[in-house]
Amino acid sequence: TQEAATTGTGKGSSGETVTLQTYQSNGTYYLYDTSKPMDGIIRTYTANQGSSLPGNYVTDADNNFQSSNQAAAVDAHYFAGLTYDYYYDTHGRNSYDNNGSDLISTVHYGSNFNNAFWNGSQMVYGDGDGSTFSPLSGSLDVVAHELTHAVTDTTANLVYQDQPGALNESMSDVFAVIVEAENGDFDWQLGEDIYTPGTPGDALRSLENPELYDQPSHMDDYYNTSADNGGVHTNSGIPNKAFYYIANDIGLDKSGDIYYRALTSYLTSQSDFEDARNALLQSAEDLYGANSTEYQAVSDGYAAVGIG
Numbered sequence: 001t002q003e004a005a006t007t008g009t010g011k012g013s014s015g016e017t018v019t020l021q022t023y024q025s026n027g028t029y030y031l032y033d034t035s036k037p038m039d040g041i042i043r044t045y046t047a048n049q050g051s052s053l054p055g056n057y058v059t060d061a062d063n064n065f066q067s068s069n070q071a072a073a074v075d076a077h078y079f080a081g082l083t084y085d086y087y088y089d090t091h092g093r094n095s096y097d098n099n100g101s102d103l104i105s106t107v108h109y110g111s112n113f114n115n116a117f118w119n120g121s122q123m124v125y126g127d128g129d130g131s132t133f134s135p136l137s138g139s140l141d142v143v144a145h146e147l148t149h150a151v152t153d154t155t156a157n158l159v160y161q162d163q164p165g166a167l168n169e170s171m172s173d174v175f176a177v178i179v180e181a182e183n184g185d186f187d188w189q190l191g192e193d194i195y196t197p198g199t200p201g202d203a204l205r206s207l208e209n210p211e212l213y214d215q216p217s218h219m220d221d222y223y224n225t226s227a228d229n230g231g232v233h234t235n236s237g238i239p240n241k242a243f244y245y246i247a248n249d250i251g252l253d254k255s256g257d258i259y260y261r262a263l264t265s266y267l268t269s270q271s272d273f274e275d276a277r278n279a280l281l282q283s284a285e286d287l288y289g290a291n292s293t294e295y296q297a298v299s300d301g302y303a304a305v306g307i308g
Protein backbone atom coordinates (compact mmCIF):
# COMPACT_ATOMS: atom_id res chain seq x y z
CA THR A 1 0.00 0.00 0.00
CA GLN A 2 1.05 3.62 -0.60
CA GLU A 3 1.04 5.75 2.58
CA ALA A 4 2.72 8.82 4.10
CA ALA A 5 2.41 11.63 6.62
CA THR A 6 0.80 14.62 4.95
CA THR A 7 -0.11 18.24 5.74
CA GLY A 8 -3.69 19.26 5.08
CA THR A 9 -6.07 22.05 5.98
CA GLY A 10 -9.33 22.24 7.88
CA LYS A 11 -12.00 24.64 8.99
CA GLY A 12 -12.73 24.77 12.71
CA SER A 13 -16.00 25.76 14.33
CA SER A 14 -14.90 29.42 14.40
CA GLY A 15 -14.69 29.34 10.58
CA GLU A 16 -10.93 29.92 10.45
CA THR A 17 -8.80 27.63 8.28
CA VAL A 18 -5.94 25.86 10.04
CA THR A 19 -3.06 23.65 8.93
CA LEU A 20 -3.51 20.04 10.02
CA GLN A 21 -1.00 17.21 10.33
CA THR A 22 -2.71 14.29 8.60
CA TYR A 23 -1.87 10.85 7.16
CA GLN A 24 -2.61 9.47 3.72
CA SER A 25 -3.18 5.80 3.10
CA ASN A 26 -4.49 4.36 -0.16
CA GLY A 27 -5.78 7.76 -1.27
CA THR A 28 -7.74 8.50 1.92
CA TYR A 29 -6.60 11.20 4.38
CA TYR A 30 -6.87 10.67 8.17
CA LEU A 31 -6.77 13.02 11.19
CA TYR A 32 -3.65 11.20 12.34
CA ASP A 33 -0.67 13.37 13.30
CA THR A 34 2.73 11.65 13.38
CA SER A 35 4.68 14.90 13.37
CA LYS A 36 5.29 15.26 17.10
CA PRO A 37 8.71 14.47 18.58
CA MET A 38 9.19 11.11 20.32
CA ASP A 39 6.27 9.60 18.37
CA GLY A 40 3.39 11.07 20.40
CA ILE A 41 0.73 10.40 17.79
CA ILE A 42 -2.43 12.51 17.79
CA ARG A 43 -5.46 10.75 16.39
CA THR A 44 -9.04 12.01 16.17
CA TYR A 45 -12.25 10.03 15.80
CA THR A 46 -15.99 10.56 15.56
CA ALA A 47 -18.58 8.63 17.56
CA ASN A 48 -21.22 9.67 15.01
CA GLN A 49 -23.62 10.57 17.83
CA GLY A 50 -23.09 7.14 19.39
CA SER A 51 -21.32 6.30 22.62
CA SER A 52 -18.84 3.61 21.64
CA LEU A 53 -15.22 4.78 21.85
CA PRO A 54 -13.05 5.66 20.12
CA GLY A 55 -15.45 5.36 17.13
CA ASN A 56 -14.33 5.82 13.53
CA TYR A 57 -11.35 7.75 12.22
CA VAL A 58 -12.25 11.14 10.73
CA THR A 59 -11.24 10.93 7.06
CA ASP A 60 -11.36 13.10 3.97
CA ALA A 61 -10.87 12.47 0.26
CA ASP A 62 -8.81 15.58 -0.59
CA ASN A 63 -6.98 16.47 2.69
CA ASN A 64 -9.08 19.61 3.12
CA PHE A 65 -11.34 18.96 6.12
CA GLN A 66 -13.69 21.85 5.46
CA SER A 67 -17.20 20.45 5.72
CA SER A 68 -19.32 21.60 8.68
CA ASN A 69 -19.60 18.11 10.18
CA GLN A 70 -15.79 17.95 10.32
CA ALA A 71 -15.35 21.24 12.26
CA ALA A 72 -15.51 19.69 15.75
CA ALA A 73 -12.90 17.10 14.73
CA VAL A 74 -10.66 19.79 13.18
CA ASP A 75 -10.78 21.73 16.46
CA ALA A 76 -10.14 18.67 18.65
CA HIS A 77 -7.19 17.59 16.48
CA TYR A 78 -5.64 21.05 16.11
CA PHE A 79 -6.11 22.10 19.76
CA ALA A 80 -4.74 18.77 21.02
CA GLY A 81 -1.62 19.52 18.96
CA LEU A 82 -1.29 22.99 20.48
CA THR A 83 -1.65 21.53 23.99
CA TYR A 84 0.92 18.79 23.24
CA ASP A 85 3.29 21.54 22.03
CA TYR A 86 2.82 23.59 25.22
CA TYR A 87 3.73 20.71 27.54
CA TYR A 88 6.63 19.54 25.35
CA ASP A 89 8.13 22.96 24.49
CA THR A 90 7.63 24.57 27.91
CA HIS A 91 8.13 21.66 30.31
CA GLY A 92 9.79 18.94 28.19
CA ARG A 93 6.79 16.69 28.85
CA ASN A 94 6.24 14.17 26.06
CA SER A 95 2.44 13.77 25.91
CA TYR A 96 0.17 13.65 28.95
CA ASP A 97 2.10 10.78 30.59
CA ASN A 98 5.60 12.00 29.63
CA ASN A 99 5.93 8.64 27.88
CA GLY A 100 4.77 9.58 24.38
CA SER A 101 1.33 7.97 24.68
CA ASP A 102 -1.03 8.76 21.82
CA LEU A 103 -3.47 11.66 22.26
CA ILE A 104 -6.84 10.23 21.30
CA SER A 105 -9.93 12.45 20.88
CA THR A 106 -13.49 11.54 19.95
CA VAL A 107 -16.04 14.16 18.86
CA HIS A 108 -19.80 13.91 18.19
CA TYR A 109 -20.19 11.80 21.31
CA GLY A 110 -23.81 11.11 22.29
CA SER A 111 -26.77 13.24 21.35
CA ASN A 112 -26.90 16.95 22.31
CA PHE A 113 -24.32 16.01 24.97
CA ASN A 114 -23.42 19.04 27.12
CA ASN A 115 -20.14 17.68 28.41
CA ALA A 116 -16.48 17.04 27.69
CA PHE A 117 -14.29 14.66 29.66
CA TRP A 118 -11.08 12.64 29.91
CA ASN A 119 -12.21 9.03 30.42
CA GLY A 120 -8.87 7.77 31.72
CA SER A 121 -7.61 6.92 28.22
CA GLN A 122 -8.86 9.62 25.86
CA MET A 123 -10.65 12.94 25.44
CA VAL A 124 -14.36 12.88 24.63
CA TYR A 125 -16.45 15.83 23.38
CA GLY A 126 -20.20 16.20 23.07
CA ASP A 127 -21.86 18.44 20.48
CA GLY A 128 -23.78 20.37 23.12
CA ASP A 129 -27.49 21.04 22.74
CA GLY A 130 -26.88 24.24 20.76
CA SER A 131 -28.24 26.39 23.59
CA THR A 132 -26.09 25.65 26.66
CA PHE A 133 -23.10 24.54 24.59
CA SER A 134 -21.97 24.42 20.99
CA PRO A 135 -19.60 21.50 20.11
CA LEU A 136 -17.29 21.40 23.09
CA SER A 137 -13.96 20.87 21.28
CA GLY A 138 -14.44 24.35 19.78
CA SER A 139 -12.49 26.10 22.54
CA LEU A 140 -8.75 25.69 23.12
CA ASP A 141 -9.18 26.20 26.87
CA VAL A 142 -11.63 23.26 27.02
CA VAL A 143 -9.22 20.94 25.17
CA ALA A 144 -6.30 22.05 27.36
CA HIS A 145 -8.52 21.60 30.44
CA GLU A 146 -9.36 18.01 29.45
CA LEU A 147 -5.79 17.09 28.53
CA THR A 148 -4.54 18.54 31.82
CA HIS A 149 -6.85 16.10 33.63
CA ALA A 150 -4.70 13.41 31.99
CA VAL A 151 -1.50 15.11 33.12
CA THR A 152 -2.87 15.33 36.67
CA ASP A 153 -4.01 11.68 36.62
CA THR A 154 -0.50 10.54 35.63
CA THR A 155 1.28 12.76 38.19
CA ALA A 156 -0.33 14.02 41.46
CA ASN A 157 -3.40 11.88 40.67
CA LEU A 158 -5.53 14.19 42.83
CA VAL A 159 -8.67 12.31 43.93
CA TYR A 160 -11.73 13.79 42.19
CA GLN A 161 -13.51 14.58 45.47
CA ASP A 162 -13.77 17.54 47.88
CA GLN A 163 -10.60 19.69 48.16
CA PRO A 164 -8.28 17.38 46.19
CA GLY A 165 -10.97 17.28 43.51
CA ALA A 166 -11.37 21.06 43.45
CA LEU A 167 -7.59 21.28 43.15
CA ASN A 168 -7.73 18.79 40.27
CA GLU A 169 -10.29 21.03 38.55
CA SER A 170 -8.27 24.16 39.31
CA MET A 171 -5.07 22.71 37.79
CA SER A 172 -7.01 22.04 34.58
CA ASP A 173 -8.36 25.61 34.55
CA VAL A 174 -4.91 27.08 35.34
CA PHE A 175 -3.16 25.32 32.44
CA ALA A 176 -6.14 26.00 30.15
CA VAL A 177 -5.61 29.74 30.70
CA ILE A 178 -1.84 29.39 30.17
CA VAL A 179 -2.16 27.33 26.96
CA GLU A 180 -4.62 29.86 25.51
CA ALA A 181 -2.31 32.73 26.45
CA GLU A 182 0.66 30.93 24.85
CA ASN A 183 -1.41 30.85 21.66
CA GLY A 184 -2.18 34.56 21.67
CA ASP A 185 -5.66 34.27 23.12
CA PHE A 186 -5.31 35.32 26.77
CA ASP A 187 -8.36 35.73 29.00
CA TRP A 188 -9.35 34.71 32.53
CA GLN A 189 -12.47 32.87 31.34
CA LEU A 190 -13.09 29.17 30.62
CA GLY A 191 -15.20 27.94 27.73
CA GLU A 192 -16.20 31.37 26.45
CA ASP A 193 -16.06 30.15 22.84
CA ILE A 194 -18.51 27.29 23.28
CA TYR A 195 -20.75 28.31 26.22
CA THR A 196 -24.26 29.61 25.43
CA PRO A 197 -23.69 30.45 21.73
CA GLY A 198 -26.73 32.74 21.94
CA THR A 199 -25.26 34.86 24.75
CA PRO A 200 -21.98 36.57 23.80
CA GLY A 201 -19.45 37.45 26.49
CA ASP A 202 -20.34 34.87 29.12
CA ALA A 203 -18.40 31.72 30.06
CA LEU A 204 -18.41 28.58 32.14
CA ARG A 205 -16.06 30.00 34.81
CA SER A 206 -13.91 33.06 35.51
CA LEU A 207 -10.62 32.90 37.42
CA GLU A 208 -10.65 36.69 37.84
CA ASN A 209 -14.14 36.76 39.29
CA PRO A 210 -15.33 33.26 40.26
CA GLU A 211 -18.48 34.76 41.81
CA LEU A 212 -19.64 35.71 38.27
CA TYR A 213 -20.51 32.03 37.80
CA ASP A 214 -21.48 31.15 41.37
CA GLN A 215 -18.09 30.02 42.57
CA PRO A 216 -16.50 31.13 45.87
CA SER A 217 -13.13 32.89 45.78
CA HIS A 218 -12.38 32.64 49.53
CA MET A 219 -12.26 29.83 52.10
CA ASP A 220 -14.95 31.62 54.14
CA ASP A 221 -17.34 30.73 51.33
CA TYR A 222 -16.23 27.10 50.81
CA TYR A 223 -19.31 25.25 49.56
CA ASN A 224 -20.00 22.07 51.53
CA THR A 225 -22.06 19.73 49.38
CA SER A 226 -22.20 16.08 48.37
CA ALA A 227 -23.15 17.04 44.81
CA ASP A 228 -20.56 17.16 42.02
CA ASN A 229 -18.06 15.07 44.02
CA GLY A 230 -18.16 17.59 46.85
CA GLY A 231 -18.52 20.66 44.64
CA VAL A 232 -15.28 20.22 42.65
CA HIS A 233 -16.49 22.62 39.91
CA THR A 234 -17.59 25.15 42.55
CA ASN A 235 -14.78 25.14 45.12
CA SER A 236 -12.14 25.27 42.35
CA GLY A 237 -12.94 29.00 42.41
CA ILE A 238 -10.80 29.36 45.54
CA PRO A 239 -7.46 28.00 44.16
CA ASN A 240 -8.39 29.58 40.80
CA LYS A 241 -8.55 33.03 42.41
CA ALA A 242 -5.23 32.39 44.19
CA PHE A 243 -3.69 31.66 40.77
CA TYR A 244 -5.22 34.87 39.40
CA TYR A 245 -3.47 36.89 42.16
CA ILE A 246 -0.14 35.04 41.71
CA ALA A 247 -0.12 35.36 37.89
CA ASN A 248 -1.02 39.05 38.12
CA ASP A 249 1.96 39.46 40.44
CA ILE A 250 4.70 37.49 38.62
CA GLY A 251 3.25 36.69 35.20
CA LEU A 252 1.89 33.53 33.55
CA ASP A 253 5.25 32.01 32.54
CA LYS A 254 6.80 31.95 36.02
CA SER A 255 3.44 30.91 37.50
CA GLY A 256 3.24 28.07 34.99
CA ASP A 257 6.70 26.82 35.96
CA ILE A 258 5.83 26.94 39.67
CA TYR A 259 2.45 25.21 39.12
CA TYR A 260 3.93 22.53 36.83
CA ARG A 261 6.63 21.72 39.40
CA ALA A 262 4.07 21.54 42.22
CA LEU A 263 1.71 19.33 40.16
CA THR A 264 4.42 16.91 39.02
CA SER A 265 6.82 16.90 41.99
CA TYR A 266 4.95 17.63 45.23
CA LEU A 267 1.17 17.19 45.08
CA THR A 268 -0.28 13.74 45.82
CA SER A 269 -3.72 12.15 45.56
CA GLN A 270 -5.13 13.50 48.85
CA SER A 271 -3.52 16.96 48.75
CA ASP A 272 -5.88 19.69 49.99
CA PHE A 273 -5.72 23.49 49.52
CA GLU A 274 -3.23 23.91 52.40
CA ASP A 275 -1.00 21.24 50.83
CA ALA A 276 -1.26 23.09 47.51
CA ARG A 277 -0.02 26.29 49.16
CA ASN A 278 2.93 24.40 50.65
CA ALA A 279 3.70 22.61 47.35
CA LEU A 280 3.61 25.90 45.43
CA LEU A 281 5.78 27.64 48.05
CA GLN A 282 8.31 24.79 47.90
CA SER A 283 8.30 24.93 44.10
CA ALA A 284 8.80 28.72 44.14
CA GLU A 285 11.68 28.28 46.60
CA ASP A 286 13.25 25.56 44.43
CA LEU A 287 13.04 27.74 41.31
CA TYR A 288 13.57 31.27 42.64
CA GLY A 289 14.64 31.08 46.30
CA ALA A 290 12.87 31.49 49.63
CA ASN A 291 13.31 35.27 49.70
CA SER A 292 12.19 35.77 46.10
CA THR A 293 9.28 37.92 44.95
CA GLU A 294 7.92 34.74 43.31
CA TYR A 295 7.81 32.99 46.71
CA GLN A 296 6.14 36.05 48.26
CA ALA A 297 3.57 36.16 45.43
CA VAL A 298 2.50 32.58 46.18
CA SER A 299 2.24 33.36 49.89
CA ASP A 300 0.23 36.54 49.21
CA GLY A 301 -2.08 34.87 46.67
CA TYR A 302 -3.02 32.06 49.01
CA ALA A 303 -3.39 34.40 51.98
CA ALA A 304 -5.79 36.51 49.93
CA VAL A 305 -8.14 33.55 49.55
CA GLY A 306 -7.90 32.67 53.24
CA ILE A 307 -5.32 29.87 53.09
CA GLY A 308 -2.14 29.97 55.15
Ligand SMILES: CCC(=O)Oc1c(C)cccc1C(=O)O
Nearest residue numbers: 114115116117141142145190191
Ligand atom coordinates in the same frame (compact mmCIF):
# COMPACT_ATOMS: atom_id res chain seq x y z
C1 LIG B 1 -13.63 23.79 30.80
C2 LIG B 1 -13.97 22.38 30.44
C3 LIG B 1 -14.92 21.74 31.42
O1 LIG B 1 -15.17 22.18 32.51
O2 LIG B 1 -15.48 20.56 30.94
C4 LIG B 1 -16.50 19.97 31.67
C5 LIG B 1 -17.85 20.21 31.31
C6 LIG B 1 -18.16 21.14 30.19
C7 LIG B 1 -18.88 19.58 32.03
C8 LIG B 1 -18.56 18.71 33.08
C9 LIG B 1 -17.23 18.47 33.45
C10 LIG B 1 -16.19 19.11 32.76
C11 LIG B 1 -14.75 18.89 33.18
O3 LIG B 1 -13.90 18.58 32.29
O4 LIG B 1 -14.47 19.01 34.39
Ligand SMILES: [Ca+2]
Nearest residue numbers: 141189190191
Ligand atom coordinates in the same frame (compact mmCIF):
# COMPACT_ATOMS: atom_id res chain seq x y z
CA1 LIG C 1 -10.61 31.19 27.81
Ligand SMILES: [Zn+2]
Nearest residue numbers: 145149169172
Ligand atom coordinates in the same frame (compact mmCIF):
# COMPACT_ATOMS: atom_id res chain seq x y z
ZN1 LIG D 1 -12.51 19.31 34.55
